[in-house]
Amino acid sequence: MACVDGQALNLEGSIRRPDGVRRVVQLLGRPQRNEDGKIIGLVGTLTDITERKQIEDRLAYEALHDPLTGIPNRAYFMEQLNTAVQGGRIDPNSAFAVLFIDLDRFKVINDSLGHLVGDQLLIECAHRLGSVVREGDLVARLGGDEFAILINNIANLEEPVAVAQRIHEVLQVPVLLEGREVFISASVGVSSNLTGSVEAVDFLRDADTAMYQAKHNGRGQSALFDPQMYEQVATQLTLENDLQRALERQELVLEYQPIVDLHRAQVVGFEALVRWHHPRWGVISPNTFIPLAEETGLILSIGEWTQKTACQQLQRWRQRLPQAAALRMSVNLSVKQFANPNLIASIDDALTAADLSYHDLRLEITESALIENPKTAESLLADLQERGLQICIDDFGTGYSSLSMVHRFPVQILKIDRSFTNRLEDDPRGVAMVQSILALAHSLGMTAIAEGVETLVQWQILQALGCTYGQGYYIAKPMAGSDVETFLQGWSNHPSGGNDAKTT
Numbered sequence: 001m002a003c004v005d006g007q008a009l010n011l012e013g014s015i016r017r018p019d020g021v022r023r024v025v026q027l028l029g030r031p032q033r034n035e036d037g038k039i040i041g042l043v044g045t046l047t048d049i050t051e052r053k054q055i056e057d058r059l060a061y062e063a064l065h066d067p068l069t070g071i072p073n074r075a076y077f078m079e080q081l082n083t084a085v086q087g088g089r090i091d092p093n094s095a096f097a098v099l100f101i102d103l104d105r106f107k108v109i110n111d112s113l114g115h116l117v118g119d120q121l122l123i124e125c126a127h128r129l130g131s132v133v134r135e136g137d138l139v140a141r142l143g144g145d146e147f148a149i150l151i152n153n154i155a156n157l158e159e160p161v162a163v164a165q166r167i168h169e170v171l172q173v174p175v176l177l178e179g180r181e182v183f184i185s186a187s188v189g190v191s192s193n194l195t196g197s198v199e200a201v202d203f204l205r206d207a208d209t210a211m212y213q214a215k216h217n218g219r220g221q222s223a224l225f226d227p228q229m230y231e232q233v234a235t236q237l238t239l240e241n242d243l244q245r246a247l248e249r250q251e252l253v254l255e256y257q258p259i260v261d262l263h264r265a266q267v268v269g270f271e272a273l274v275r276w277h278h279p280r281w282g283v284i285s286p287n288t289f290i291p292l293a294e295e296t297g298l299i300l301s302i303g304e305w306t307q308k309t310a311c312q313q314l315q316r317w318r319q320r321l322p323q324a325a326a327l328r329m330s331v332n333l334s335v336k337q338f339a340n341p342n343l344i345a346s347i348d349d350a351l352t353a354a355d356l357s358y359h360d361l362r363l364e365i366t367e368s369a370l371i372e373n374p375k376t377a378e379s380l381l382a383d384l385q386e387r388g389l390q391i392c393i394d395d396f397g398t399g400y401s402s403l404s405m406v407h408r409f410p411v412q413i414l415k416i417d418r419s420f421t422n423r424l425e426d427d428p429r430g431v432a433m434v435q436s437i438l439a440l441a442h443s444l445g446m447t448a449i450a451e452g453v454e455t456l457v458q459w460q461i462l463q464a465l466g467c468t469y470g471q472g473y474y475i476a477k478p479m480a481g482s483d484v485e486t487f488l489q490g491w492s493n494h495p496s497g498g499n500d501a502k503t504t
Helices: 050-064 074-090 106-113 115-130 158-171 200-217 230-246 288-298 301-319 343-354 369-373 374-386 402-408 428-443 456-467 483-493
Strands: 002-004 008-016 023-035 039-048 096-103 136-142 146-152 174-179 181-183 186-192 223-226 250-260 266-278 280-286 328-332 359-365 391-396 414-415 446-451
Touching: 002 369, 023 050, 023 096, 050 074, 074 096, 074 136, 074 146, 074 200, 096 158, 106 115, 106 181, 106 446, 115 136, 115 146, 115 174, 136 200, 146 158, 146 181, 158 186, 174 369, 186 200, 200 223, 200 230, 230 288, 250 301, 250 456, 250 483, 266 288, 266 301, 280 288, 301 343, 301 483, 343 374, 343 446, 359 369, 369 374, 369 391, 374 391, 402 456, 414 428, 428 446, 428 456
Parallel strands: 186 223, 266 328, 328 359, 359 391, 391 414, 414 446
Antiparallel strands: 002 008, 008 023, 023 039, 096 146, 096 186, 136 146, 174 181, 250 266, 266 280
16 A cells, blocks of 8 residues: 555555456565665565455445344444534534434234244335435434434425324335234434534434334324423333332222123123322323333233232122122233233133132223234134133224224124213214124124213113113222222112212
């Protein structure tokens, strides 16, 4: 490459062989001089270093690219982001944006379908992300199921927000992997030098913070970074840490809401509902902490505790109350619990510890749990049905699989979502929807439970439509296990399930 003080030579270059093949060579030598110091020749070696240069190039490439997807990795992304930040300092009109993308519930798919399918899904997602950006923009895999996009030369914030929307659109199309359709969505956070920050790491952190907010808002959402998000995220992180200890501190409790035969006005069971009594913030809604439990994996231990506690409570009622002899206990299962290979073992443990049978328990699952892996769901539900355990699809009618796939599964009960029950009194379409669900249930040999029964008129309409069971505030709000005895005694004095029951 250079001659040091006119002495040693170290040169690299490309030569073409007689057969036309180019090779990389290195010349190491020293000039030969005469008595006057004039160079009269060169002594050295010429070495073919083609293979070495290929290895060096490959190592340099691998150091900056993800081995699975072939796209740039975090190190390369941060290099380019640093370049964009420096350009923004030199030219205030040079605007860019960072998108932080996290695949929703990828771990559930990875654990249930296997790592090979998970890897194929990541490769497909990387390809789809690359399809929504312009030439010159950068898509990188940060690690795991996290990706990032650097969008250069933006005129306003609407441009990266539009890219985020395109990401949601391309991910909506199911991925066909090993003969099965896999549905995926992503949470996307957006940051930009149009809204502040200084260093490259700050922009990535801001986009990550916005992504966290998007995930908190629900699957398949986007969020634009706002400094106020830091306080919200800090609160969420505090809740996550507190939730880790909530079980051992006995802050989680179960409340029970009765399920009633609408025609006989007879209590037939209870649904166990988890509540968190936080020492600082009071009662925290399940809509807040259940998604946290899903994300952190705590839902498995919370689910097992719920099953055991609910079964033991049912047994205590039976020992004290003649009216409780035929009651069933309903327990909710999340998607992650449903994908847990130890589910049946945990149910066995809960029933054995409480000296109950499978006929005493009912599991409520959502439609999305069935769709994640329909073949596994079909097999698992058939196994549970054979044991005598009832399966109920919760919030029926709100998912995308309702009419097309429910016939595949051995399900005994459909639970009509409260959004339909609430429309029975003043919206003919609400009545029509409930009629359709009931017709479907009856044609498949199933029964139905209507959620959200809040008035006597709703009860009467459901009764007239042929709905078998109902639950809701008109019957009773969720209550502590110790209050059930009083409720059952009071309910037996009001077999019509009338207004007095509402005040219990």
